[in-house]
Amino acid sequence: MLASTGLAALAVAGSFFSGASAQNVPKFQYGTPNANAPGVVGANSNGPTNPKQPSLNTPINQTSEARLASINAVDDWCTFGPREQQVIGDVEAETVAYCTKPRNNARVIPDGTVTSVHFIKTPLYVQVMANGDFTKINLVPGDYGGELDPHGATNKGNPVGGNVTSNISGKDVFYEEWMNYISYNQMCFRVCIAGTDQAPTSAVCQHTLDEMGCQFVMPGSYTDNVFETCDADVAYPPGLYPQGGGYTSTFQQYYSSVYTDPNGGLHTFVNGSPDQATPTAAYSLPASSSCSSASSISNGIASIQPTSSMSSSSMATSASGSGSSRGSSSTGAANAAASGSSSSSSGGSSGAASLAPNMVVGSFVAVVGGLVGAVVML
Numbered sequence: 001m002l003a004s005t006g007l008a009a010l011a012v013a014g015s016f017f018s019g020a021s022a023q024n025v026p027k028f029q030y031g032t033p034n035a036n037a038p039g040v041v042g043a044n045s046n047g048p049t050n051p052k053q054p055s056l057n058t059p060i061n062q063t064s065e066a067r068l069a070s071i072n073a074v075d076d077w078c079t080f081g082p083r084e085q086q087v088i089g090d091v092e093a094e095t096v097a098y099c100t101k102p103r104n105n106a107r108v109i110p111d112g113t114v115t116s117v118h119f120i121k122t123p124l125y126v127q128v129m130a131n132g133d134f135t136k137i138n139l140v141p142g143d144y145g146g147e148l149d150p151h152g153a154t155n156k157g158n159p160v161g162g163n164v165t166s167n168i169s170g171k172d173v174f175y176e177e178w179m180n181y182i183s184y185n186q187m188c189f190r191v192c193i194a195g196t197d198q199a200p201t202s203a204v205c206q207h208t209l210d211e212m213g214c215q216f217v218m219p220g221s222y223t224d225n226v227f228e229t230c231d232a233d234v235a236y237p238p239g240l241y242p243q244g245g246g247y248t249s250t251f252q253q254y255y256s257s258v259y260t261d262p263n264g265g266l267h268t269f270v271n272g273s274p275d276q277a278t279p280t281a282a283y284s285l286p287a288s289s290s291c292s293s294a295s296s297i298s299n300g301i302a303s304i305q306p307t308s309s310m311s312s313s314s315m316a317t318s319a320s321g322s323g324s325s326r327g328s329s330s331t332g333a334a335n336a337a338a339s340g341s342s343s344s345s346s347g348g349s350s351g352a353a354s355l356a357p358n359m360v361v362g363s364f365v366a367v368v369g370g371l372v373g374a375v376v377m378l
C-alpha cells in the first residue's frame with residue numbers, strides 16, 4: 001500500500017549509505033532454503049477474477065479483470081497495473097495483471113513497452129527488473145509508482161484478490177509472499193519461493209517500504225537495453241542495514257525505526273527530522289552469475305487500446321541484450337527523471353536509488369559510525 005504520509009527514518013550515518021561499497025559487504029547468511037517453510041506456498045483459494053490455474057495462450061482481452069500474475073522467465077512474466085490510466089497509488093486495490101504473453105486470461109503488455117528485462121533466480125526468490133514505457137499499460141506519465149503485495153489495507157491483497165505463481169521449481173506453484181513495484185518507467189517483481197528461520201518470506205518479500213523504489217527494495221541490475229537471465233545471491237531483506245559487531249539497523253517508513261542491539265533487544269524510536277535525507281541505496285548489490293542473454297521480448301500485440309489495429313504487423317523493437325552485467329557492477333542511474341542521482345563516480349558505489357522530488361521527504365538520524373550505539377538513546 002502506498003503510504004500517504006511522508007517517508008522515513010533511519011539509524012545510520014549518511015556516509016554509511018553513500019560510502020558502503022556494495023561489493024565489500026559480507027553475503028547475507030540466510031541458512032538452508034526450504035520450499036515448504038511456512039509462508040512459502042499459497043494454500044487458499046484464488047481471487048474471484050482469476051482462473052483456477054495459470055496457463056499460456058489464453059484469449060487476448062485488454063479489458064480483462066484477471067489478477068493472476070506469473071513470474072516464470074525473462075520473457076514470461078506479469079505486472080500489476082491500473083485498469084485505466086490513473087495514478088497507481090490511488091487504485092492499487094483494483095489493479096489488474098498485464099503479462100508479456102497471452103496467459104492467465106490477463107491483459108497483454110504491448111510490444112514496445114519493455115526496453116530491458118533482468119530476470120534473476122536466487123535460492124529464496126525470483127525477481128524481474130524491467131525498464132520501459134509503462135504508460136502503455138496505463139501508468140500516468142511521470143507517476144513514480146505504486147507497490148502491490150498480498151496484504152493491502154484490508155489484508156485481501158493489493159490488488160484485492162491478486163495472486164502470483166511461478167514455475168521456477170519446474171511446476172506452477174502459488175506463492176504467498178511477493179511484492180511488485182511499478183512506476184511510469186520501471187517495474188520490479190519479487191516472488192519468495194523458499195524460506196528459512198533467519199529469512200522468512202515475510203522478511204525477504206517485506207513490502208512496507210512503499211516509496212523507496214525498485215533499486216532500494218529489490219537491488220540488482222537495472223541496466224537498460226539488456227535482456228538476460230542470471231542466478232544471483234540473495235539480497236539482504238529490504239531495509240536491513242547490518243552495522244557490524246552484531247548491530248543491525250532497520251530502515252522503516254512512517255518516521256520510525258527499529259534498532260537492534262547486540263543482545264537482540266529492539267529499540268524503536270520516532271524520527272523527528274523530516275528534512276534529512278533517506279538512504280539512497282540498498283545495503284548491498286547482490287552478485288549475479290551464469291547470465292544468459294535473451295533477445296527482446298515481443299508478442300505481436302500493438303496496444304492495449306481495443307480500438308487500435310492488431311493486424312498490422314507490429315514489430316517489436318529488436319534491441320537485443322548484449323553485455324550482461326555481472327557481479328557488483330554499478331547499476332548506474334536510477335529512475336530516469338527523478339533526482340538524477342546516478343551512482344557516484346568513485347568506484348564501488350552501488351547504484352543510487354533516486355526518489356521523485358515530491359517523495360524526498362524522508363529523513364534519517366545521522367549518526368556517525370563510531371557513535372552508532374547512540375542510536376539506542378534516540
Ligand SMILES: *[C@@H]1O[C@H](CO)[C@@H](O)[C@H](O)[C@H]1NC(C)=O
Nearest residue numbers: 059060061062063064065066
Ligand atoms: C474481457 O474481460 C471483461 C472483464 O472481465 C469481460 O467483461 C469481457 O466479457 C471480456 N471480453 C471477452 C471478449 O472475453
Ligand SMILES: *[C@@H]1O[C@H](CO)[C@@H](O)[C@H](O)[C@H]1NC(C)=O
Nearest residue numbers: 042044045156157162163174
Ligand atoms: C489469492 O489472493 C488472496 C488475496 O491476497 C489470498 O487470500 C489467497 O490466499 C491467494 N490464494 C493463493 C492460492 O495464493
Ligand SMILES: *[C@@H]1O[C@H](CO)[C@@H](O)[C@H](O)[C@H]1NC(C)=O
Nearest residue numbers: 072073076167168169170171
Ligand atoms: C516455465 O514456463 C515457460 C513457458 O513460458 C517455460 O519456457 C519454462 O521452461 C518453464 N520453466 C520451468 C522451470 O519449468
